[in-house]
Amino acid sequence: MLMDLCELSPSYVRSIAPYQPGKPISELARELGLKEEGIIKLASNENPRGIGPRTRAAIEASIADIARYPDGNGFELKQALAKRYSVDMGGIVLGNGSNDVLELVALAFLGPGRAGVYSQHAFAVYPLATQARGARSIVVPAKAYAHDLDAMAKAIDDETYVAWLANPNNPTGTFARGEEIEAFLRKVPERVIVVLDEAYNEYLTQDLRADSVKWLKRHPNLVITRTFSKAYGLAGLRVGYALAHPTVADVMNRVRQPFNVNSMALAAATAALGDMEFVARSYADNLQGMKQLEEGARSLKLEFIPSHGNFITIRVAQGGKSAADVYKRLLKRSVIVRPIAGYGLPEHLRVTVGTAAENEKFLSALAASLKE
Numbered sequence: 229m230l231m232d233l234c235e236l237s238p239s240y241v242r243s244i245a246p247y248q249p250g251k252p253i254s255e256l257a258r259e260l261g262l263k264e265e266g267i268i269k270l271a272s273n274e275n276p277r278g279i280g281p282r283t284r285a286a287i288e289a290s291i292a293d294i295a296r297y298p299d300g301n302g303f304e305l306k307q308a309l310a311k312r313y314s315v316d317m318g319g320i321v322l323g324n325g326s327n328d329v330l331e332l333v334a335l336a337f338l339g340p341g342r343a344g345v346y347s348q349h350a351f352a353v354y355p356l357a358t359q360a361r362g363a364r365s366i367v368v369p370a371k372a373y374a375h376d377l378d379a380m381a382k383a384i385d386d387e388t389y390v391a392w393l394a395n396p397n398n399p400t401g402t403f404a405r406g407e408e409i410e411a412f413l414r415k416v417p418e419r420v421i422v423v424l425d426e427a428y429n430e431y432l433t434q435d436l437r438a439d440s441v442k443w444l445k446r447h448p449n450l451v452i453t454r455t456f457s458k459a460y461g462l463a464g465l466r467v468g469y470a471l472a473h474p475t476v477a478d479v480m481n482r483v484r485q486p487f488n489v490n491s492m493a494l495a496a497a498t499a500a501l502g503d504m505e506f507v508a509r510s511y512a513d514n515l516q517g518m519k520q521l522e523e524g525a526r527s528l529k530l531e532f533i534p535s536h537g538n539f540i541t542i543r544v545a546q547g548g549k550s551a552a553d554v555y556k557r558l559l560k561r562s563v564i565v566r567p568i569a570g571y572g573l574p575e576h577l578r579v580t581v582g583t584a585a586e587n588e589k590f591l592s593a594l595a596a597s598l599k600e
């Protein structure tokens with residue numbers, strides 16, 4: 229009899245629930261026989277603005293060298309990041325998206341007999357990365373959908389080596405102020421690596437933005453992660469980074485693939501980092517689009533979780549009903565959003581802020597789906 233090959237992997241790997249990505253436009257077109265051009269995808273928190281001309285030019289220029297391996301140390305991008313944040317290049321780790329960098333933290337600091345702590349409703353990669361290393365997950369109940377930082381600090385035990393914080397969090401869009409994060413850092417034993425995942429940092433209003441990079445000097449156990457996938461518009465190229473103490477960065481760099489960021493991504497990210505005008509426009513568009521979605525939800529008398537990201541989580545079902553039906557009805561109307569039952573939010577759908585026209589199309593499709 230054929231062996232059950234799945235049984236060969238450790239039980240902690242077998243028990244991992246696979247990540248559920250947003251449905252690709254091409255897949256929906258195939259499944260429902262729809263035209264791709266008519267479909268809008270507001271399911272993966274991508275930038276509806278696309279990329280700027282400088283970034284496009286850098287990508288095109290990078291084709292000339294595509295037969296060569298990339299610079300495994302990402303010198304130019306690290307140099308630009310070091311200058312931007314006034315940090316040493318030795319304290320930067322580049323990744324194939326910030327997802328890769330999160331995995332590197334788990335690879336470097338977690339394993340069997342160790343634990344990672346994160347909040348209920350936190351970004352899905354934290355449980356995935358923790359479990360894949362055979363480490364124990366400590367899941368702390370959320371408070372009004374947000375991380376309960378006091379409870380998270382209390383939940384840390386002798387085996388805890390990583391605390392995962394998403395600020396703002398996906399999919400709830402909730403946010404903790406700088407003072408709260410600093411208070412958490414002061415409480416946590418130095419042995420615990422605190423991952424401060426700031427994937428949506430560029431969407432925060434100025435008054436809420438804390439200078440988290442400054443905390444690295446006082447807290448060598450802090451690892452800040454950021455990405456080019458959101459406000460910089462480079463989700464498809466996969467590039468993100470961590471800012472950390474050089475010793476921590478060194479350990480993370482030891483466990484990464486030697487060429488984990490491709491040359492096109494390196495060139496694009498370096499150019500995109502210099503195009504602050506593009507980021508400023510993306511930010512302004514997002515504020516506007518967020519207002520449009522909030523007003524739309526209000527006029528449909530739907531609750532939503534006030535969000536600090538480029539997405540909003542709306543409650544479209546109540547009283548034991550699931551949001552899955554509304555999700556399916558939206559698909560039939562060529563609108564892809566994200567069901568988040570896997571995050572413990574079965575009555576909500578997460579919607580990425582799109583262009584004004586996309587937001588409008590979503591809102592009218594939602595109104596029709598709710599009536600159906």
Ligand SMILES: Cc1ncc(COP(=O)(O)O)c(C=O)c1O
Binds near residue numbers: 272324328394468
């Ligand atoms: C909170 C958070 N962190 C990290 C990521 C990973 O993004 P990327 O790997 O594209 O940098 C995401 C993506 O949606 C996210 O929502």
